Structure formats: C-alpha cells, structure tokens
Amino acid sequence: MNRLRGTPITGRAVVVWLAALVLTLSTASVARAQSPDAAAAWAAANDLYEEGSFAQAAQAYRQLASQGYRDAAIFYNLGNAYYKQGETGLAVLNYLRAQRLAPRDADVENNLRMARERTVDVTAEGDGSGPAGVLSAYWPTVDELSVGVLILWNLTALSLAAWLLIRARPGRRAALYAAAAAGVLLLLAAASLGGRLFLDDSADDAVVVADKVEVRSGPGDGYVTEFELHAGAEARLIEERGSWARVALPNGDLQGWAPAAAVERVSLPRLRD
Amino acid sequence: MNVSGRVGRTAAAAVLLVCLSALSGVAFAQSPHIRSEVDKTELTTDEVLTLTVTVAGQTGSAQDHVLPVIENVNIVGRGSWMSVTTVNNRSTFERAHEYRLRPTVDGPLTIGAVKVVIDGKTYETDPITVEVHPGVGRPAAGGLSAALNVEVSTELAGQDFYVESAVDNLSPRLGEQVTYIFRFYSAADVLTRGRPEYDGPDLTGFWTREYPDQQRYTATAAGRRYVVDEIRAALFPTIVGPRTIEPADLTVLGTFFQPTTTLRTLPVHLDVQPLPPGAPADFSGAVGRFSISARTDGDDVAANDPIVLTVTLSGEGNIDILPDPVWPDMPGWRVVDTSPPTTDSRIESGRLVGTRVYRRTLVPSEAGDFTIPPVSFTYFDPATNLYDRTSSDPIPLTVTEGRAWASAQSSSSGTERDTVQRLAADIRHIKPSPDSLRVTGVPIVERGLYWAAIALPGAVLAAAAAWRWRIGPFGSSRRSRSGQAHGRARNALESARAAGTDPYAAAGNALAAYVGDRLNQPASGLTHEALIVLLRSQGIEPDLLRRVEVCLAASEHGRFAPVSAGPASAEALIEETEALVSELESRLE
Incomplete structure (x- = not known):
C-alpha cells in the first residue's frame, strides 16, 4: 500500500474493503436466523430413526424441510428414512434433492446409487450416469459459484484499481497481470454461474x-x-x-x-x- | 449328403501320378540323376511324412515320373519346384516333387521305387522303409477331406454349386470334441463374383472354437471338376441329449449370366451321450486326454518369503475351460496370491490342444524340509471310455529360517491375513443434527446484500478511474498543473509569510511559478520580459501587465537592496502578489 502515494485509497481503505467483503460473504450466505429449536427437532428425528420408527422420523424430517431448512443432510436423512421403509421412489427423490444441495457428498452418492439399484425400470441416463447427471452432480452449486464470482470480481476490481493508482512501472505491470488473470477466472465463474442458474431454472x-x-x-x-x-x-x-x-x-x-x-x-x- | 463317408484305407494306394514336363527331342548329353528321400524314418499315425523325389539333368530332356503304389497311406498334399543353372552356355535343371503322406496304420511302411522316364529310358530310385507307430488313436487329420475320411457327396451330380455340412461324430460324449465341417463345392468352369457370404448355423448347446484357416482343394464328381472350400469348427457339447445343428447358408453373388444364389445345408442331428457312471469324486467335468506337471521357482525358500508354484495342464480337449486341478492340503503354508490361469490353445491335427498354466504364490511359515504334494487332475478320456487321473511329481523344498518378526507376528496373531470381504450392503447412516440450524432461503445471488457487495468494488474502481483521469495519463498533466497553479501560488505566499523567509523572493517566485504553471511553461527559464510577453499573448490588459511588471521589479529590488525596503513594503508586496494572482486567475479562466 506504500505505493499508493497520493491516491485516495490508503491501506486503511483496503482493510475496510476486505472487511466489507468478508462481512458480505458471511451474511449473504447464512440464514435469516438460527434456530436451536430446529436443531433439537432434527435430533429428535434422528432419535426416531435410531429407534427404528422410520415413518415418524420421515415425518419429522419432512416438517423441517417444509419450514425452509434446506440442508442437504435433512434430505439425506429423509431419503434414508424412506429407504428403510421400502419407499424407493421417495428415497431416490430426496437423495436427488440432497445431491443438488451437496453435489459432492459421498454418502449421498452412495445411498442414491443403492436406492437406484432397487428401482425396477431401466431408463437411459436415468441412473444419473449420463453427461447431464454427472454435470448436475458435480457442478458447483449456485451459492458456491456466487461466492466465487464475488471474490473474483473483488480481486479483479482491486487489481484494476491498483493498476490505475500505482505510479511505479513494475507495480503497475504486476497489477495489470493480476487483473487479467482474475478477470479470466471471473468470466469462467460467471459463465458457470449463468449455466447453473439456467439449469436449475429449467430443471424439470x-x-x-x-x-x-x-x-x-x-x-x-x-x-x-x-x-x-x-x-x-x-x-x-x-x-x-x-x-x-x-x-x-x-x-x-x-x-x-x-x-x-x-x-x-x-x-x-x-x-x- | 451330409455325412461324410470313409475313404478306403487303400484309396491312396491307387494314386498314380504322372507329371509331364516340357518335351524336347534333345537327348541327355550326360546321364541324369534321380533320388527319393523322406524327412523321417519313424513317425506315428498322427504325423505326416514328406517324400521328395528329385530329378536333375540337362534341360530340354523329356521326363516322366511314376510314384509307386503305397499301401495304407493317404496323400494329403503335394508340390514341386525347379531350378535351372547355366554354366558355359550349358543349362542343367533340378526338379523336385514333394508328397506329404499320412500313414493310416502302424507298422513298417515301404515306399517302393520311383520310376522316372527320361527320353524313353526308365530310371528308378531305391525303395524306402520307415517305421510307423500308433498315434493317439484318432483318425489322421490335417489333410483336407482325407482328415475326416469324407467322400465327395453322392448328392453332388453335376450342379454348378453345392453345399453340405457334416460332423465327424454323431454321438459324442458330453464335452468331447466334435468337428463340424461345412463344404462349398463350386464347379471349376463356373465364374463367380466376389467371396460367397457364409452364414453359419446356431450352435447353441456347444462350446465352439473355429479353425483358424479355411481349406481349399479340388475334387471331381460326376465327371465335373469342383473347387471345394471347407470351413471347420471344433464343437464341445455342453448339454446331454439329442441336438440339432441347424442348416448353414451360403450366398453366392450372381454374375451377368447367373443370378445370386443362396444355398442351404441340411440340419445335422446328433445325440450327445452322457459321461459314464462311476466318475471319481474329484472329477469336475474335464473331457479329453491331459497330463499335468508342477514346478517351483526355486528349490529353497526362506520362511515367510513367497515362492511360486506353477502347475501346467497340457493335452487335448477343451483346454480353454478346464476346471482347476485338485490343490493339495499344505499345512503351514499360506496361499497369498492366486492368479487366473493362462491358456494357450490351438488346433493341431484337427484337435484342440494346448496348455493351461496355474500359478499360486505360497508362503511357508516355518523352516524345515517340506514336500509339495502331487497336484492331481481327473478327466474322462473318450478314446478309452474311462476316467483317468494325472498327477504331478512331488516337489521337495527346503525352507530356511526367515524373518523372525514376520514369523512372530504370524504366530502371535494366530490368524491368516485375507482380503476383507463385504458380507452385506446397506445404506450409509443418517447424519447428526447440528447445534443450531439455519433457514436457508433464496440463493445468495438473489439477495440485495450480494449485489451491494458486487457494487462496492465497482464504485471504488470508478473513483480510481476518475482520479486517474484527473491527474493523467488519461487526463492532461497540463490541465492538472494549470488547475493547481493558483493554489500553489497562494500556498507559497502563505508559507513565506508564516516562515518569515525572504518575502521579496517568495513574491517574485510565486508570481513567476503561477504564470508558468497556469500557462504550462517552464518557470525556471521564464524571464520577466518573457513572462510579460506570455501574459500579453493571453490578452491581459496593459494596466494589469503594468502592475505585474512593477511587482516583479519590486521583488528584485527588495531581494538585492533589502536595506531600503522595510517590513511594511514586503508585506505590501506579498499582498499585491496575491491580488495579482487572483486577478490573473480570473482573467485566464
């Protein structure tokens, strides 16, 4: 920051900027509110599951999901409760929902595979092994891509601002390279985010x-x-x-x-x- | 039509071959040389004997040769070659006639004298006798139609094309090889286009191995000469009872004179016999004739070190799917690796033969002298109609003291290591509940705060760009210098007043610097006269120019004659300079 002599941005301003970024990310990605009661309801549903009361456990998990707790683990546990009841269709459905929220969760993938093995019908790519299924399963989520875009945009803007403000030639060149690299990544991330949003919106x-x-x-x-x-x-x-x-x-x-x-x-x- | 008959064993004895070469009226200038020889003196009925008759002499001589009648032999092939050598304008030749003979019975086989007629004179070779031993008990094979002793079909009576299928055994045992033969007869005087398309029969109920090569030979039937193409396959019945090999089709592409024709064989009916009762307990279905051998990759091994036991099964039968031999119990030894067997099989003399190799990695746990017991293999031999067993030789081994820690570890645990096997499959367990749960609503990208965070760096970037525009290089340095001229002059005058430095010098320098900055001229080289000219060029009125001249003159006077100038004059000069700068600023806008 010493090279920013005579500029309106000082080291303190950069610190404030980064603090704002972290604050934004943390507040944007979290809940409107945190509820210990919901966690207790989840624990109670788990207890029902452990007791073998799979139907009651499924009802409790369903209730949590309907209240807006869109946690991959809830849908995963709900899929387990249905699987144990022999409800293959509902098990597959909820494992797929869990996979959308946590695309790379190995437990979800394993149980989804086992639930699919119970199904009767063989449909092309219906087992998620097709390109669309693999893309959907391993592509980062909308929230992950959103955070990535935000970070890369900040890096790009910071680098460009430094390029504008720094007078020393080596510093300007480094800032320009950094801006170019971050800009390319930003474009890729933005394209991925757009694709993911399109996929989710058109998902049927x-x-x-x-x-x-x-x-x-x-x-x-x-x-x-x-x-x-x-x-x-x-x-x-x-x-x-x-x-x-x-x-x-x-x-x-x-x-x-x-x-x-x-x-x-x-x-x-x-x-x- | 569909079942091959047998050629009489003495059929070949009637073979009389006369080969005519080029005729010439020129007699031998020197006596010709003839000889006959065979490639072996002992053979079995499964082997082929090669008889070579060589005639050498001067070119241009006429020659015939006559093969004698040979009893109990099938001629399964023939060929000839000739070489010519010219020395001092005299040419000599050597012609060799080669016959491949398969004996059909064991015992002494005598090949009589071969007669060669050259220019009317007869020459003879010496008779040859070879010893024939019994083979594996199969009909001799490998000689096209002679291999299976088939006759030319009696149904073939002058047609242009004809197909037939046959097997060499209509009532084989379960797992015993049956050879399936498909023959296509094509009249030699009929033109065909392209290769006929063969559509083989459904061979369900048989394990199948096709012969690698298609055979072609000629035959004569009903006074017409045919080219015969043979396709063969080795079949191994896998189901007991009556079986039918459905017809095979062959499509002969048509020509301008002849339409495309599809020919179909008759079905072949077999009755697969079960294996006889009384099979040994360790019999696991192998049919054929086999031998077994075993070896290790060393004569001694250290305790807890591996040694590889290689067991080789070789022989005739369905070698590709042979069951494992019976592995002996070896207390104190661990089997740490069992590789899948490797198989090398091929068709030889019409039978499927080969080797199947098993490899096991063994690890002894204790030192001492050991013997790897014989490895046995039980099979059913259809030739003898009996169950038989073959066993390898025991292998003595010395196990030396090995690594103590490994032995101790093995003995202390008391268990043998093994690959973990999954006993059952179930879904993975539920996930635990967190301490607190968050309600996740719309995605981050749809929240206002997110877009505020996106806008923040944009605003900062815009501000940086604007600032950069103001100071250049996007903007003009001249413009920024000009814009700051007034402020700098005032600051310089204020500083001079506060610091008490030379007010006359400060006034003159500030005024000159102001004009230089404002009009983007270097202040260092700016003389008073040049300054006045510069201002005049900007349209400054003469009164103001006069005041500037007076100010500059007072400044110089005060700097170089400070005694005559008092503090009041210095303050008045600074005030006048400030006023002049302000008035010039307003005029130069």
Whole structure:
C-alpha cells in the first residue's frame, strides 16, 4: 500500500474493503436466523430413526424441510428414512434433492446409487450416469459459484484499481497481470454461474413416487396406457395440466401422461428471503 | 449328403501320378540323376511324412515320373519346384516333387521305387522303409477331406454349386470334441463374383472354437471338376441329449449370366451321450486326454518369503475351460496370491490342444524340509471310455529360517491375513443434527446484500478511474498543473509569510511559478520580459501587465537592496502578489 502515494485509497481503505467483503460473504450466505429449536427437532428425528420408527422420523424430517431448512443432510436423512421403509421412489427423490444441495457428498452418492439399484425400470441416463447427471452432480452449486464470482470480481476490481493508482512501472505491470488473470477466472465463474442458474431454472427432473403408474397417451383415464413406470423411475416433467402431469423418459423416446400425484419434481419451491 | 463317408484305407494306394514336363527331342548329353528321400524314418499315425523325389539333368530332356503304389497311406498334399543353372552356355535343371503322406496304420511302411522316364529310358530310385507307430488313436487329420475320411457327396451330380455340412461324430460324449465341417463345392468352369457370404448355423448347446484357416482343394464328381472350400469348427457339447445343428447358408453373388444364389445345408442331428457312471469324486467335468506337471521357482525358500508354484495342464480337449486341478492340503503354508490361469490353445491335427498354466504364490511359515504334494487332475478320456487321473511329481523344498518378526507376528496373531470381504450392503447412516440450524432461503445471488457487495468494488474502481483521469495519463498533466497553479501560488505566499523567509523572493517566485504553471511553461527559464510577453499573448490588459511588471521589479529590488525596503513594503508586496494572482486567475479562466 506504500505505493499508493497520493491516491485516495490508503491501506486503511483496503482493510475496510476486505472487511466489507468478508462481512458480505458471511451474511449473504447464512440464514435469516438460527434456530436451536430446529436443531433439537432434527435430533429428535434422528432419535426416531435410531429407534427404528422410520415413518415418524420421515415425518419429522419432512416438517423441517417444509419450514425452509434446506440442508442437504435433512434430505439425506429423509431419503434414508424412506429407504428403510421400502419407499424407493421417495428415497431416490430426496437423495436427488440432497445431491443438488451437496453435489459432492459421498454418502449421498452412495445411498442414491443403492436406492437406484432397487428401482425396477431401466431408463437411459436415468441412473444419473449420463453427461447431464454427472454435470448436475458435480457442478458447483449456485451459492458456491456466487461466492466465487464475488471474490473474483473483488480481486479483479482491486487489481484494476491498483493498476490505475500505482505510479511505479513494475507495480503497475504486476497489477495489470493480476487483473487479467482474475478477470479470466471471473468470466469462467460467471459463465458457470449463468449455466447453473439456467439449469436449475429449467430443471424439470421428476421421480415416480407411486409404486406403479400407468403412463397414458393423454391426461385422463380413458386414454391408452402406453407404458408403465415404477417407483424411483426418473423422468422429465414436461407439463402439468390439472391432476395430470406429462412426463418423458430421459432419452425422450417414451412420454405420456401420468397422475400428477404419482410423480414429484426434484427441485423444491423457492422460499422468500 | 451330409455325412461324410470313409475313404478306403487303400484309396491312396491307387494314386498314380504322372507329371509331364516340357518335351524336347534333345537327348541327355550326360546321364541324369534321380533320388527319393523322406524327412523321417519313424513317425506315428498322427504325423505326416514328406517324400521328395528329385530329378536333375540337362534341360530340354523329356521326363516322366511314376510314384509307386503305397499301401495304407493317404496323400494329403503335394508340390514341386525347379531350378535351372547355366554354366558355359550349358543349362542343367533340378526338379523336385514333394508328397506329404499320412500313414493310416502302424507298422513298417515301404515306399517302393520311383520310376522316372527320361527320353524313353526308365530310371528308378531305391525303395524306402520307415517305421510307423500308433498315434493317439484318432483318425489322421490335417489333410483336407482325407482328415475326416469324407467322400465327395453322392448328392453332388453335376450342379454348378453345392453345399453340405457334416460332423465327424454323431454321438459324442458330453464335452468331447466334435468337428463340424461345412463344404462349398463350386464347379471349376463356373465364374463367380466376389467371396460367397457364409452364414453359419446356431450352435447353441456347444462350446465352439473355429479353425483358424479355411481349406481349399479340388475334387471331381460326376465327371465335373469342383473347387471345394471347407470351413471347420471344433464343437464341445455342453448339454446331454439329442441336438440339432441347424442348416448353414451360403450366398453366392450372381454374375451377368447367373443370378445370386443362396444355398442351404441340411440340419445335422446328433445325440450327445452322457459321461459314464462311476466318475471319481474329484472329477469336475474335464473331457479329453491331459497330463499335468508342477514346478517351483526355486528349490529353497526362506520362511515367510513367497515362492511360486506353477502347475501346467497340457493335452487335448477343451483346454480353454478346464476346471482347476485338485490343490493339495499344505499345512503351514499360506496361499497369498492366486492368479487366473493362462491358456494357450490351438488346433493341431484337427484337435484342440494346448496348455493351461496355474500359478499360486505360497508362503511357508516355518523352516524345515517340506514336500509339495502331487497336484492331481481327473478327466474322462473318450478314446478309452474311462476316467483317468494325472498327477504331478512331488516337489521337495527346503525352507530356511526367515524373518523372525514376520514369523512372530504370524504366530502371535494366530490368524491368516485375507482380503476383507463385504458380507452385506446397506445404506450409509443418517447424519447428526447440528447445534443450531439455519433457514436457508433464496440463493445468495438473489439477495440485495450480494449485489451491494458486487457494487462496492465497482464504485471504488470508478473513483480510481476518475482520479486517474484527473491527474493523467488519461487526463492532461497540463490541465492538472494549470488547475493547481493558483493554489500553489497562494500556498507559497502563505508559507513565506508564516516562515518569515525572504518575502521579496517568495513574491517574485510565486508570481513567476503561477504564470508558468497556469500557462504550462517552464518557470525556471521564464524571464520577466518573457513572462510579460506570455501574459500579453493571453490578452491581459496593459494596466494589469503594468502592475505585474512593477511587482516583479519590486521583488528584485527588495531581494538585492533589502536595506531600503522595510517590513511594511514586503508585506505590501506579498499582498499585491496575491491580488495579482487572483486577478490573473480570473482573467485566464
């Protein structure tokens, strides 16, 4: 900072800047509020699970999720509770939700694989082994990418400001290189964030949660049953019309209408800030 | 049509081959030389004997040669070659005729004198006798149709194309080799286009190994000469009972004169016999004839050091899927590594033969003299219709004292190390609850605070850019210098007044510096006259110019004649300079 002689930015200003950045990151990434009661409810749900009361445990986990506690571990535990009850479809659904929140969690990946092994239907890429599944599973989350973009933007701006303010030629050159490097990374991170946002917004992944569902040629019982799906089958949700949902298998070859209650979307409705 | 017959064992005895070479009326100028020889004097009925008849002489001589009748032999191949040598305008030749003979019975085999007729004169070689021993008991193979003693199909009666399929054994034992033969007869005088497309039969119920090469030979039927293409496969029945090998198809591409034709064989019906009862307890399904050997990679080994035991099974049968031999119990030895067996198999004389090698890494736990017991292998031999057992020789080994710590460790634990095996699979357990739980709402990117954090560095960057614009290089240094001229002059005058330094010098320097900065001229080289000219060029009115001249003159006078100038005059000069700077500033805007 000694080289910033005669500039409006001093060492103290940079410290303030970094402090503001850390404060922003910490406050932006955390909850509106922290609740010890919710943690206690979670512990109680775990106790129910340990006792073998899987149905009650699942209800408790569900309640936490509906209150806005979107923690990957809650959906993971909920998937476990369903798995233990033999509810393969709901187990797959909640493991997928957990995976969206924690894409690289090995436990989630393992249990999802085991739940998928219980499913009846073989659908192309429906087991998450396809490119889209792998991308979705290992791509950083929106929050991770957002933080990355913020940090890289600060680095880029800081480097550019230094380049503007520093008079010494070597310092100016170093600042320019730093700005270029951070700028390239910023572009990559921003592109990834945009892609992730697009993927999440257009995500229409769904899971069959009923034991068996007849997929018909139209939204009604009078239409021809074109094929059947079983619990845990992963499909795309194309359209919802009344109590019917139009689904398609991942490869797109088969599609039709199923009762909306029999399939559930993987993505969760957003909460208000 | 579909089942091959047998050629009489004496069929080959009727073989009489006459080969004519180029004719010439020129007689030998010197006596020709003929000889016949064989490549071995002893062989088995599974082997082939090569008879070579060599005729050498002067070129241009006529020659015929006659092979004698040879009993109990099949001629399975023939060939000839010739070389010509010219010395001093005289050419001589050497022609060799080679016959590959497969004996069909054991005992002495006599090949009579070969006669060669050269220019009407007959020459003879000496008879040859070789000893034939029994082979493995199989019909001799390897000689195309002679291999399976098949005859040309009786159904073949002058057609342009004909196909047939056959097997060499219609009632094989379970696991015994059966050779499947597909033959395509193509009349030699009929043109074909491209390679015919072969669509083989479904061989479900058999383990299959195709022969590496397709055979081609000629045959004559109904007075017509045919080119015969043979495709063979070794089959090993895996299911007992009646089996049918479905027809095979062959598509012959058409020509301008002939349409595309698809030919189909008849199905082949077999009845696979079960293995006879009374199999030994250690019999695990191997059918054929095998031998076993074992060796180690050393005669001695240190305790707790590894040694590799290599067991080799070799012989005839379905070597690719042979079961493991019976491994002997070896107390005090640990098996630390068992590699999958390696197999080397091939078709030899029409039978699938080869070796299968097993390797085990053993570790002795104690020192002493040991013997690796024989490794045995039990199989069913279809040739003798009996179960048989082959065993390797025991291998004596000396185990020396090894690493004490390893031995101690092994004995103290009392257990053998082994790969951990998963006994059952279950999902991973639930995750614990945290001390407190946070409600996570919308993503970070949708929060106002996040965008404020994004805007902050943007604002700072904009401020830095603006500042840089003001001082250059984006902006003009002239502009910044000019902008700060007034302030600097006032600061200099104020400093002079406060510090009590030479007020006359300060006044003159401040005024000159102001004009230099304001008009972007170097103050160091700026004389009073030049300064006045500069100001005049800027349109400063003469009264003000006059005041500037007076001020500058007073400054010089005060600096060099300070006695005549009192403090009141110095203060008045500084005030006048400040006033002049202000007035010039307003005029130069």
